[in-house]
Amino acid sequence: MIIVLKPEVTKAEIDHIMDRLKERGLTGHVSQGVERSIIGVIGDERVIEALPFAAIPGIEKAMPILKPYKLASRDFKKENTVIDVNGVKIGDRKVPIIAGPCSVEKKDLLLEIAKEIKACGASFIRGGAFKPRTSPYAFQGLGEEGLKYLAEAREATGLPVVTELMDSRDLDLIVKYADVIQIGARNMQNFRLLLDVGKVDKPVILKRGLSATIKEFLMSAEYIMSQGNHKVILCERGIRTYETATRNTLDLSAIPVLKQLTHLPVVVDPSHGVGKWDLVAPMAKAAVAAGADGLLIEVHPLPEEALSDGEQSLKYKVFRQLMGDLRRVAAAVDREI
Ligand code: PEP
Ligand code: MN
Numbered sequence: 001m002i003i004v005l006k007p008e009v010t011k012a013e014i015d016h017i018m019d020r021l022k023e024r025g026l027t028g029h030v031s032q033g034v035e036r037s038i039i040g041v042i043g044d045e046r047v048i049e050a051l052p053f054a055a056i057p058g059i060e061k062a063m064p065i066l067k068p069y070k071l072a073s074r075d076f077k078k079e080n081t082v083i084d085v086n087g088v089k090i091g092d093r094k095v096p097i098i099a100g101p102c103s104v105e106k107k108d109l110l111l112e113i114a115k116e117i118k119a120c121g122a123s124f125i126r127g128g129a130f131k132p133r134t135s136p137y138a139f140q141g142l143g144e145e146g147l148k149y150l151a152e153a154r155e156a157t158g159l160p161v162v163t164e165l166m167d168s169r170d171l172d173l174i175v176k177y178a179d180v181i182q183i184g185a186r187n188m189q190n191f192r193l194l195l196d197v198g199k200v201d202k203p204v205i206l207k208r209g210l211s212a213t214i215k216e217f218l219m220s221a222e223y224i225m226s227q228g229n230h231k232v233i234l235c236e237r238g239i240r241t242y243e244t245a246t247r248n249t250l251d252l253s254a255i256p257v258l259k260q261l262t263h264l265p266v267v268v269d270p271s272h273g274v275g276k277w278d279l280v281a282p283m284a285k286a287a288v289a290a291g292a293d294g295l296l297i298e299v300h301p302l303p304e305e306a307l308s309d310g311e312q313s314l315k316y317k318v319f320r321q322l323m324g325d326l327r328r329v330a331a332a333v334d335r336e337i
Contacts, residue, residue, distance in 0.1 A: 001048045002075060003028075003039040006060045013058030014039070020056060031077045040065070040076040042226070067261070069218040071225040072232070077263040083203050083231045085179050086160045088123045090203070090233055091265030091293050094336045096123035097326070098162050098205075098267070098296045099319065102309035103128045103139060104146035109301075114153035116316050117299055120323045121337060124180070125153050126162040126296060130170060131308060132186045139307040147177035154179070162205060162296075168196040175200055185210050185237055185272070188220050198227025205267065205296075207235045210248070214257055221264060233265045234258055235296060236287075238273035247275020247312070250283050255290045267294035271312045277303065280314060281322045285329045288337075297322075 003017065014030060017039060021028040026043035041048055053062040067073045082091040090096055099117040104110055104127040114125045129146030131139065142149070150161045160179035165171060166187060174181055180203045187193055188209035197204050204224055208217045221232045236255065238248025250273030258266045268287035270280045284295050300306045300313035314322065327337045 001041040001051075002063045002065055003041060003053065004060045004063065005037045005039065005058055007036065009037065009058040017056055017058060020051075024051070029071065029076070031079075033078055038076075040070065042070055067218075068215070069222040069262075071230065072218050072221045072262050072264060074261055074263050079263060081230070081263045081265060083233060083265060085124075085203055088160060090267070093334075095288055095292065095326075095330055096294045097121065097323065097337065098124040098126050098294060099299045100124075100126040100162075101300045101306065102271075102298050102313065103131050103307050104142055104149050104163075105307050107149045107152065110149045110153050111156055113299060113301065114157045114159055116301075117319065118157045118159055120316075120320045121327075122323075123159065124162050125150065125157065125159040126182075126298075127153075128164045128182075128308075130164055130166045132164070132166055132184050133308070144173055147173060151177045165193070165197065168193055171196055171200065175202055178202070180205055180233070182235075183207060188212055188217065191220075191223055194220055194223035195227055198224040198229045200229060201231075202229070203231035203233060204229065205233045205235050207237045207269070208239065208251075208254070210240045212239070214254060214261065217254075218258075218262060221262070233267055233294070234262070235267045235269055236273070236292075237269035237296075238275075246273075246279065248273055250274060250287075252283070252286055252290050255287065255292055259291055265293040266291070267296060268292040269296040271296065271298040271309070271314075275312045277312055277314055277318070280312065281318070281325065284322060285325055288326055288329045288335065289333055291333070295326075 029040040099122040131141040162180040163178045164182040165174045182205045185207040238250045241249040270283035298313040303310035303313045
């Protein structure tokens with residue numbers, strides 16, 4: 001339910017409404033708008049419907065949120081959510097670029113990549129220490145050792161770290177080393193994992209599942225938010241279709257669709273979206289043109305020797321060229337890289 005407050009509502013009236021909600025086991029989230037403030041009410045629908053809204057001072061009207069996702073919905077919060085990670089904003093006018101290897105491999109290599117992408121203008125270093133591989137015999141990541149290398153790369157460059165959490169058993173470790181927790185496509189509907197990251201105070205990049213609809217994607221964001229962590233960044237990374245020319249089908253229409261339905265930032269991962277290095281740049285540019293709030297791009301100096309996803313990784317020179325092109329695309333849509 002959305003409670004629309006009267007323009008002249010007082011702080012005492014808002015406190016009173018919040019108390020009333022609390023005593024019925026409901027949670028209220030106040031959202032201060034430019035013209036009007038609202039309270040989004042979450043909890044047992046039957047209890048909410050029984051509330052005598054018209055009798056409570058300060059309330060103008062109450063409207064049900066018809067979408068199954070509530071906290072994530074644009075109805076709940078009109079203004080775009082901007083997430084601040086160590087001073088780097090996601091969801092603002094500036095479009096941060098998250099770059100780095102698919103997997104963290106060697107320390108020196110990671111440090112070199114971090115320095116290189118920073119020099120090109122990237123805002124985050126990414127790299128997996130726990131890798132969701134299709135084959136159990138493929139490289140599974142360096143675990144904590146890899147997280148330590150990421151922390152050293154942050155130390156050396158100042159770039160905040162994005163890395164994937166695959167299992168709640170590693171949550172404390174990831175929280176200790178990472179600035180943003182990535183939930184991979186394969187875990188988008190691992191509901192227990194979502195609930196667990198919902199309880200920590202760290203931004204989460206939630207990747208769209210391989211066959212997830214937009215509604216399912218937003219319901220997964222809702223799982224995280226329902227536990228109190230509202231710092232969710234959605235990531236379109238391509239979906240499974242009948243097409244085999246690309247690794248996945250990058251659904252760029254998801255950007256404007258999500259922008260209508262939710263206030264959460266939307267970033268795009270063209271690397272996994274297409275799976276081929278020479279197709280990454282055009283889709284990265286298209287994503288920024290379509291309104292993406294950030295990009296996730298895999299970079300590796302020796303793609304042939306990469307332990308995972310070499311075929312979709314950009315060499316430094318290609319990445320540098322792309323960053324220049326992205327600046328011009330961003331300017332054309334009144335954004336900045
Ligand atoms: C990755 O970012 O390296 C990754 C494994 O992504 P996804 O979960 O989208 O496949
Ligand atoms: Mn990868």
